[in-house]
Amino acid sequence: MEAKRLITSLFLIIILSLSSVEPTKKIRARNPCKRLVFYFHDILYNGKNAENATSAIVGAPAWGNTTILAGQSHFGNVVVFDDPITLDNNLHSTPVGRAQGFYFYDKKDIFTSWLGFSFVFNSTGHKGSINFAGADPLMNKTRDISVIGGTGDFFMARGIATLMTDAFEGEVYFRLCVDIKLYECW
Numbered sequence: 001m002e003a004k005r006l007i008t009s010l011f012l013i014i015i016l017s018l019s020s021v022e023p024t025k026k027i028r029a030r031n032p033c034k035r036l037v038f039y040f041h042d043i044l045y046n047g048k049n050a051e052n053a054t055s056a057i058v059g060a061p062a063w064g065n066t067t068i069l070a071g072q073s074h075f076g077n078v079v080v081f082d083d084p085i086t087l088d089n090n091l092h093s094t095p096v097g098r099a100q101g102f103y104f105y106d107k108k109d110i111f112t113s114w115l116g117f118s119f120v121f122n123s124t125g126h127k128g129s130i131n132f133a134g135a136d137p138l139m140n141k142t143r144d145i146s147v148i149g150g151t152g153d154f155f156m157a158r159g160i161a162t163l164m165t166d167a168f169e170g171e172v173y174f175r176l177c178v179d180i181k182l183y184e185c186w
């Protein structure tokens with residue numbers, strides 16, 4: 001009798017543990033191991049501001065040029081940038097690093113781009129780099145792009161960066177707020 005009961009409860013335990021395998025396969029909400037918020041400032045060359053431009057159009061479709069972003073949602077324009085990174089939203093704050101990379105516009109009927117860039121830090125606060133890549137549907141209030149790696153203080157970093165357009169002035173200046181959530185920290 002005792003043995004029978006033991007077998008039944010063992011059986012139950014096995015069934016229960018098997019059924020609990022499924023839910024754990026789902027992506028569970030995890031907390032970031034590190035969170036950083038920065039702003040970066042992009043001043044696009046427009047034919048007149050060579051002195052303080054931090055980015056330049058380096059590619060344009062056949063119907064455009066590299067001075068002014070093309071029509072049709074800038075489709076086909078490629079921009080290279082070396083933008084200052086600050087801790088607050090003031091362009092004139094002391095930069096803590098540089099955002100270096102490129103973006104290109106890749107949809108004709110709505111403004112959307114693809115970003116590939118690094119945050120490069122060489123200050124007492126941070127040393128190293130964080131690498132980002134992903135689609136940026138910039139008409140959306142917030143967009144998530146991937147943090148695909150890092151070096152130095154950010155060795156092997158992986159996570160998600162939420163971008164928010166914090167300011168946008170004509171087609172010359174924009175400021176992005178970057179909320180970095182790392183889920184892998186070493």
Ligand SMILES: *[C@@H]1O[C@H](CO)[C@@H](O)[C@H](O)[C@H]1NC(C)=O
Pocket residue numbers: 043049051052173
């Ligand atoms: C660029 O520099 C000029 C003068 O040096 C200044 O008037 C202008 O406001 C600057 N542009 C931006 C976006 O800061």
Ligand SMILES: *[C@@H]1O[C@H](CO)[C@@H](O)[C@H](O)[C@H]1NC(C)=O
Pocket residue numbers: 064065066067068069070071
């Ligand atoms: C570049 O294209 C814009 C229109 O998209 C035009 O207004 C401008 O004159 C062009 N500039 C040059 C240097 O071709």
Ligand SMILES: *[C@@H]1O[C@H](CO)[C@@H](O)[C@H](O)[C@H]1NC(C)=O
Pocket residue numbers: 122
């Ligand atoms: C980082 O800063 C140090 C000290 O200012 C300097 O010696 C070094 O060359 C810099 N490295 C890079 C990659 O800019």
Ligand SMILES: *[C@@H]1O[C@H](CO)[C@@H](O)[C@H](O)[C@H]1NC(C)=O
Pocket residue numbers: 137140142143144
């Ligand atoms: C961007 O916004 C549109 C419309 O609000 C929405 O349908 C779309 O899913 C959003 N895309 C992303 C990547 O958030």
